[in-house]
Amino acid sequence: MYCLAMGGHLVVINNQEEEHFVKGLTGGKETWIGLSDAQKTGYWFWINSEPLGYTNWCPGEPNNWGGNQHCGMTNYSAQKCWNDIPCDRSYPYVCERN
Numbered sequence: 493m494y495c496l497a498m499g500g501h502l503v504v505i506n507n508q509e510e511e512h513f514v515k516g517l518t519g520g521k522e523t524w525i526g527l528s529d530a531q532k533t534g535y536w537f538w539i540n541s542e543p544l545g546y547t548n549w550c551p552g553e554p555n556n557w558g559g560n561q562h563c564g565m566t567n568y569s570a571q572k573c574w575n576d577i578p579c580d581r582s583y584p585y586v587c588e589r590n
Contacts, residue, residue, distance in 0.1 A: 495587035502526030503586040504538040507546045514586055520568040524585035527564025527574070529554070536564070540590075549574050 495501050504526050505511050514523070526539030533556060536544050550567055554576035563579040 495585065498587060498589070500587040500589035501539045503588045504540055504542060505546065505548070508548075511546075511548055514566065515568055515572075517586055518566065518568065518584065520572075522568065522583050523566045524583050525564050525566055525574070528562055528579070529556075529576070530562040530579065533562070547574070 502524055503510075503514055505514060514525070527536060527544075528539065529536045531537070534554075536554065538544070550571045550573035553574065554561065554564075556562070556576060558578075560578050561576040563577060563581075564574055565577055565581075565583055567573055567575040
């Protein structure tokens with residue numbers, strides 16, 4: 493909600509260069525990114541409605557473990573990739589504005 497209040501949205505990662513930039517901003521910590529399949533399970537889109545082009549999913553992800561993992565986050569502290577997790581978790585986030 494903070495990103496929206498500031499006129500932006502959660503970060504969209506379009507390529508490896510942007511991935512490295514986000515990783516640098518977060519110090520390599522787990523972080524929310526603007527990725528979700530909440531509208532239709534298994535169909536991942538960015539918060540700005542862009543379909544996925546570049547991805548960096550961890551091996552075996554996204555897996556919707558437990559049937560409620562509909563948001564994306566960076567898992568830089570472990571395997572340096574993306575994971576799907578429940579949307580009600582508390583993590584730092586990166587916003588962007590166009």
